[in-house]
Amino acid sequence: VDARSDLYSAACLLYEMLTGRPPFVGDSPVSVAYQHVREIPEPASSVNPEVSAALDSVLAKALQKNRADRFQDAAAFQRALRAARAGVPVPALGATEAPTDPNDHVPTPEHAPATEAFALTGASFLDDAPTGRQPYADDTRADGKIPAMAAAVREPSDADELPLGFPPERERTARQKARRRTWIATLVIFTLLVLTGGGLWLYNTVNRRAAPPPKVEIPVVATLTESAALQDLYGANLRPQIKRSKNETIPSGTAIGTDPAAGTSVDLNAEVILNISEGPSAVRIPENLPGQTEAAARDILRQSGLQGASSTTTANSSTVPAGRVITTSPTPGQMVGVGSTVEIVISTGKVSMPELRGRTRAEAETALKELGLVPNVQEVENSQVEAGRVTDQSDPVNASVDQGKTINIVVAKEPAPSPSATPSATPTKKG
Numbered sequence: 001v002d003a004r005s006d007l008y009s010a011a012c013l014l015y016e017m018l019t020g021r022p023p024f025v026g027d028s029p030v031s032v033a034y035q036h037v038r039e040i041p042e043p044a045s046s047v048n049p050e051v052s053a054a055l056d057s058v059l060a061k062a063l064q065k066n067r068a069d070r071f072q073d074a075a076a077f078q079r080a081l082r083a084a085r086a087g088v089p090v091p092a093l094g095a096t097e098a099p100t101d102p103n104d105h106v107p108t109p110e111h112a113p114a115t116e117a118f119a120l121t122g123a124s125f126l127d128d129a130p131t132g133r134q135p136y137a138d139d140t141r142a143d144g145k146i147p148a149m150a151a152a153v154r155e156p157s158d159a160d161e162l163p164l165g166f167p168p169e170r171e172r173t174a175r176q177k178a179r180r181r182t183w184i185a186t187l188v189i190f191t192l193l194v195l196t197g198g199g200l201w202l203y204n205t206v207n208r209r210a211a212p213p214p215k216v217e218i219p220v221v222a223t224l225t226e227s228a229a230l231q232d233l234y235g236a237n238l239r240p241q242i243k244r245s246k247n248e249t250i251p252s253g254t255a256i257g258t259d260p261a262a263g264t265s266v267d268l269n270a271e272v273i274l275n276i277s278e279g280p281s282a283v284r285i286p287e288n289l290p291g292q293t294e295a296a297a298r299d300i301l302r303q304s305g306l307q308g309a310s311s312t313t314t315a316n317s318s319t320v321p322a323g324r325v326i327t328t329s330p331t332p333g334q335m336v337g338v339g340s341t342v343e344i345v346i347s348t349g350k351v352s353m354p355e356l357r358g359r360t361r362a363e364a365e366t367a368l369k370e371l372g373l374v375p376n377v378q379e380v381e382n383s384q385v386e387a388g389r390v391t392d393q394s395d396p397v398n399a400s401v402d403q404g405k406t407i408n409i410v411v412a413k414e415p416a417p418s419p420s421a422t423p424s425a426t427p428t429k430k431g
Helices: 003-019 029-038 053-061 074-085 113-124 148-152 174-207 226-235 294-303 359-369
Strands: 216-217 239-245 255-259 265-267 270-279 282-284 313-315 323-329 335-337 341-347 348-351 374-381 390-393 400-402 404-415
Touching: 003 053, 003 074, 029 174, 053 074, 053 323, 226 239, 226 255, 226 270, 270 404, 294 341, 359 374, 359 390, 359 404
Parallel strands: 239 270, 313 341, 374 404
Antiparallel strands: 216 265, 255 270, 282 335, 323 341, 348 400, 390 404
16 A cells, blocks of 8 residues: 555545545445455546546556556646646557556567657656656667657656656566455455454344333323313323223222223333222212202212102101102112102191091191191080080191191080979878
8 A cells, every 4th residue: 555545545535525426335334345356437528527537647647557547646646636727638548558456567669650759649648757768778879869759758767767658567466466365365354354244233123122112101190070080090001991880989080090000010001901999880869868959969969979859749748848848659767779760749838637536625626736736626515516515626637738737626515404493282181
């Protein structure tokens, strides 16, 4: 590796600056490396039409595979670039100067007119460039003078600058062979390393175990309302599914729990069953219904999971004021199914008049007082009825009378004895 390799790298950089892409493009580093060894790059003008043919020729020479075919130093490269700016191209290599194998020996013809002319034209365009060839020995005239043509075509010495377009003689030296073997071995090793690394990467990629999915913990939602429980589960990145069931102790609409249970770790966005209570399967009819208004009674039934009958029943009551609940059917305190219909019995504020006739005065008064009625007793002499028995009442039997009404009753009493006549003396008979 010497300065000519650096000039090759500089030519690659110049090519990319002119075209916006490197001279060789491949699917892998191995492919690109192979192209650098064997392939000829496309002319820069095929990618960027603004590149001149002269500049194309400079790049073509600078990118030659054989270092001996390239510019031999930076000064020659610089002169070629200046000439290209003026439109002067670098002469192309002849067929004998571009062998397929960079190490093949190519002899230089000693007396080729074309070569001599090429030497004159190829070197003359350079800035202060020497002709680069020493005159051949057999070109010397007898008078010791060198012909003009031969003087311009002299063999270059090691100290002379190499003229543009003329590679030095190539010989199959042991050093060149060693360098070639070293380069090939390096390329083979590099290729093997790339293939081995690529194989390992592919194997690891195919056989890589997938990372376990993230886990989340199911939150505690028991005793929460349905909406609050749903909000907590969605907030934990879970998908709740509601399941409703009867529960004797948990009110309707309240969360019973989840399945899986709270605290369980599950996958992100896993489905979780949210159990919601529908209340008990059977409820007890509230015992505080008697004495309530009809509206209040219906509200209490609704809160208990029951419903009042569409129509109400009225009944007389001696104790319950008018418009108040006397009782229900089924009766308060009885267990019924959730959603059952309960009949409400409302007081009329009246009592049914009992049968008092024939009863004793004490019995009649007690019966009236039990019904919240006020007895008003009137005694009437009656020789036909046992004294102290009720013979009449002011309101008929089964008549609806207002609570607290005064009821007149007639009780029989013994008639007063009638006055008797003065007894007359019984005459006696005389003997």
